[in-house]
Amino acid sequence: MGVVNFIIDNVLTQASITIALIAMMGLLLQKKATGQVISGTLKTLLGFQVLSAGSSIIVGSLIYFGEIFTAGFNMQGIIPSIEAINGQAMNELGLGRDIAFTFLAIFVFNILIARFTKWKYIFLTGQAILWMATMTTVFGFFAGLRGVTLILVGGLVGGIFAVAMPAIAQPIIRIVTGSNDIALGHFCTIGYLFEAGVAKIFGEKGENKKSIEDIKLPESFEFLQDTYLSVMVVMVPLYVITAAFAGPGVGDPGAQHYLMFAFLQAIQFVVGVYVLLAGVRLLLGEIVPAFRGIAMKLVPDAIPALDCPVFFPYSPNAVILGFITTTIGTIIAMFTLPAFGLAMILPGMLTNFFAGGTAGIFGNAVGGRRGAIIGGIAHGFFITLLPALLVTIFNSMGFINATATDVDTVAAALLYAWILSPILKAF
């Protein structure tokens, strides 16, 4: 009994150990060699701690950013960063263990749904599952769920999304790829369908459908290859310009010039993201291969739902056009949403490229060039509006100056906030 209590009080309360044990279970089920089980388990443990460390670095910088933005522009500036949300959820709210178990639960529910229904999609983008686990856990916690209930409800909601999102995208993916072999595993699918809908209404039809001519990104966009460079390109000008508007005397630059301090705080944010994502890679590096191997064997006729870049080759010009038009849409939303009492959501370069690019493929498939352009701008507005709706709730939970990015995870959060939470409060 003492041993059981020790395990419950000292082991399972430690999120890093919990998730390492989950990885160990996966590796053992895959019958890996002892050495591989030990190294995989330790890498996962290490990854979680690195992720936590990255989060601490980000939070300090975000607090400063909130101060200068309010001082400079008299409103709240929100950085779209699911990494910041995940980090704060794990560290400040202490939800790491619940997120870890929910991550596992989503995999399990995905496998169950694929095994026993006609929807054979296995969602393989591990990072996206982690963000979905984060959002369902955070908003389930906000709705009053705790413990096993929190994990099971989060796992079920996430598992349903893991099958439903590839399923609703598949009719268009079939058109794009010409086959049913692979599906899309990217939690921005609601946005893609939104662009497809807009493209259907406003785009070119039938014989009038023109394909997009060759477009290439200029060499200056090479930064998109690296996540941290993509973040830096937006954050450095953002912090410095905002600090210039805020003037000296905000934050705690000490003897340092306030603009130099702002520059270094921007770099600190980038460092935090770099460290956090390094942790995520270590963390997922063992768990995802182990569990996707199990999933593939349990659902032999599975259709793998893969990360969005796999579809870029089918329409690379649409990807570039999608990136450009989604960015235009996000900038329009950034300036117009505050007029409706919502926060100013600052643009996220990575979301604009990956989600915007994929949305461009959908827009082009349904409505040709005009569909991709009009749909893209609408998509950019849509993917800024939805996260903006969550800001008030994030603020009330103590999250600092950040919001989520991937719209399917935002939709899951709104499901909790607008439907589940009122139902639970009624009982």
Next chain:
Amino acid sequence: MFNFFGKKKEKVQAVQEKIQLSDERISELRDVIETTTAEISEIDPADANINGLLASLYEKLGLAYAELGEDDQALVSLEKSLDYKLTIGDGYKKLMSIYNAKRAEAARNGSDAGIEEYMGKMDNMRQIAKKVTISGSK
């Protein structure tokens, strides 16, 4: 649900059914394989664009093998093509399709090593697609 496409759906499904090759087409493909193999062996090693040329020829070879249903040969040729030059054309798409088919076969046979190998290759293909879309073929 979400039935945007109606008639188009039937057209896509028809495309997916395995096409039985005519003897004439089989013979054409065998000729392509023979001439492309010859071109590869005759290529001038001093050619400045040797990587691009070899990539293109191996891609052509791989696509011919794939159409004949000789997936193992197709895989080798298409992988060689990407080794010479990263591209995201027909060769890329066919290779992705072959990897997925091999992954599915490994899953049916309960082969952990096979699943891991081909999922790993599909992960690499994701990286290639991202790299080439942003930076172009180099």
